[in-house]
Amino acid sequence: MSYEWLTFIWFVLxxxxxxxxxxxxxxxxxxxxxxxxxxxxxxERRLVMNSIGPLWDGNEVWLVTFGGAxxxxxxxxxxxxxxxxYAAFHLLLMCLIGRAVSLEFRxxxxxxxxxxxxxxxxxASSVTAAALLGIAGGNVIGGMAVGEKYFYHGxxxxxLYWYPLLVxxxxxxxxxxxxxxxxxxxxxDDLQARVRQRITPLFFAFATxxxxxxxxxxxxxxxxxxxLHRHPWLWIVPxxxxxxxxxxxRAMHLGKPGYAFFSSAMVILALATLFSVAIFPNFVISTxxxxxxxxxxxxxxxxxxxxxMLLIALxxxxxxxxxxxxxxxxxxxxxxxxxxxx
Numbered sequence: 272m273s274y275e276w277l278t279f280i281w282f283v284l285x286x287x288x289x290x291x292x293x294x295x296x297x298x299x300x301x302x303x304x305x306x307x308x309x310x311x312x313x314x315e316r317r318l319v320m321n322s323i324g325p326l327w328d329g330n331e332v333w334l335v336t337f338g339g340a341x342x343x344x345x346x347x348x349x350x351x352x353x354x355x356x357y358a359a360f361h362l363l364l365m366c367l368i369g370r371a372v373s374l375e376f377r378x379x380x381x382x383x384x385x386x387x388x389x390x391x392x393x394x395a396s397s398v399t400a401a402a403l404l405g406i407a408g409g410n411v412i413g414g415m416a417v418g419e420k421y422f423y424h425g426x427x428x429x430x431l432y433w434y435p436l437l438v439x440x441x442x443x444x445x446x447x448x449x450x451x452x453x454x455x456x457x458x459x460d461d462l463q464a465r466v467r468q469r470i471t472p473l474f475f476a477f478a479t480x481x482x483x484x485x486x487x488x489x490x491x492x493x494x495x496x497x498x499l500h501r502h503p504w505l506w507i508v509p510x511x512x513x514x515x516x517x518x519x520x521r522a523m524h525l526g527k528p529g530y531a532f533f534s535s536a537m538v539i540l541a542l543a544t545l546f547s548v549a550i551f552p553n554f555v556i557s558t559x560x561x562x563x564x565x566x567x568x569x570x571x572x573x574x575x576x577x578x579x580m581l582l583i584a585l586x587x588x589x590x591x592x593x594x595x596x597x598x599x600x601x602x603x604x605x606x607x608x609x610x611x612x613x
Contacts, residue, residue: 272578274577277574277577277578278567278571279567280577280581281340281344281345281571281577282547282551282567284340284588285337285340285341285344285345286544288337288340289333289334289337290540290543291333292330292333292334292337293404293543294449294540295326295330295333295595296327296330296331296333296334297401297449297450297539298323298446298450298453299327299330299397299450300397300400300401301397301446301447301451301453302319302320302323302450303394303396303397303398304394304397304398304401304446304450305319305447305450305454305469306319306320306397307394308469309451309454309462309465309466309469311465314608315462316386316390317608318458318462319454320374320377320393321606321607321608322454322458322606325598325601325602326598326599326602327371329594329598332591333591336591340580340584343572343576344572344576344577344580345554345570345571346570347421347565348554348565348570351417351421351423351554351555351570352411352554352555352565354423355410355415355417355423359406359427359430362399363399363400363403366395366397366399366400369392369393369395370392370393370396370397372389373392373393373396374393376389377389377390377393398443401442401443401446401447402439402440403439404439404442405438405442406430406431406438406439407430407435408435408442408546409435409436409438409439411550411554411555411556412438412495412546412550413434413491413492414492414555414557415555415556415557415558416429416557416558416559417555417557417558417559417563417565418557418559418563421563421565424559434487434491434492437480438484440480441481441483441484444476444480445477445535445542447473447476448476448535449532449535449536449539451466451469451470451473452523452532453532455470455528456532457605458605458606459605467523470523471520471523474519474520477516478516481516488549492549494556495549496549498549499548505548508544508545509541509545511537512541515535515538515541516538518530518531518534519534519535519538551567552566552567553565553566554566554567554570
C-alpha cells in the first residue's frame with residue numbers, strides 16, 4: 272500500500288474515532304447538562320445519573336484512543352494541537368475527572384448539601400467539557416496562529432473570540448438535545464414526560480445555532496467549502512445533514528424516539544464529516560502563513576509505522592466495537608435503581 276493511501280486511511284480512522292466519541296459521550300454530556308433541569312428530587316437525580324452509569328467510562332475510551340492514535344500516526348499534529356490548547360485541554364481533563372468523581376462520590380454520604388455539591392459539579396463539568404470541545408473545533412476550522420517549527424503564537428484568550436464561542440454554544444445545544452432524546456428512551460412516567468417537554472425547545476435552540484454557525488462559517492472561514500467545490504458529490508453530506516436535523520422532530524412526533532436518537536447521531540456524524548472535509552488535507556491551518564500549516568504530509572509518521580499501526584487497528588477496533596455493542600445490549604431498556612446504583 273502506498274504512503275499516501277496509508278496517510279489518508281489514518282486520517283479517516285482518526286475521524287471515525289473522534290466521531291464515535293462525539294456520538295457516544297455526546298449523550299453522556301447531554302445528560303449531565305440536563306441533570307438539574309429535568310430531575311425534581313433525589314430519586315430522579317439518581318435515575319438520570321444511572322442512565323449513563325454503566326456506559327460513560329467506556330464511551331470516553333474513544334477519546335483516549337483518538338489521542339493515542341494521533342500521537343503515533345501524526346506526531347507533529349499531536350504536538351502542535353496539544354501544546355496550542357494546553358490550558359483548554361487541562362480544563363477539559365479536569366471536567367472529565369469532575370464528572371467521574373461526581374458520579375462515584377454523590378451517593379457516598381446521605382446529605383442534601385453533599386449531594387447538591389456533586390450535582391452541581393456533574394452539571395458544570397458537562398457543560399464546560401461540551402463547550403471546550405466545540406471551541407477547540409471552531410479554532411481548528413477557523414485557523415490558528417501557528418508559525419515556524421509548528422510553534423503556536425497565541426494564547427487561551429486568543430482562542431475565545433466570537434466564532435469558536437458560537438461553535439461551542441452549538442456543541443452544547445446539540446449534546447443537550449442528543450442527551451434529552453437518550454433520557455426519554457431510558458426513563459418512565461413523570462420524569463420521561465418532563466424530559467419530553469424539554470426536547471422541542473432544545474431542538475429550536477440547536478436549529479437556530481446550527482443556522483447561525485452555518486452562515487458564520489460561510490462568511491468567516493473562506494476555505495470551508497473548497498473541497499466541496501472540488502468534489503461536488505460531497506454536497507450530499509450537508510444535504511443529508513439537513514435532512515437528519517429535520518427528521519428529529521418528525522420522529523418524535525411519530526412516537527419513534529429511537530429513530531430520533533439515530534437521527535441526532537447522524538447529525539453528529541454529518542457535522543464531523545463536514546469538519547473533516549473543511550480542514551482536509553490539513554490538521555491546523557496557519558493564519559500567519561499557509562506554508563506553516565500542519566498538513567497530513569508534514570505531520571505523518573513513517574510508512575512502516577503507519578503500516579504497523581494499521582495492522583494493530585484491524586485487530587483492536589473490532590474488539591472495541593464488540594465491547595461497545597455488548598455493553599449497550601446488556602444495559603438496554605429503562606433505567607432501574609438497585610443497591611449497586613449510584
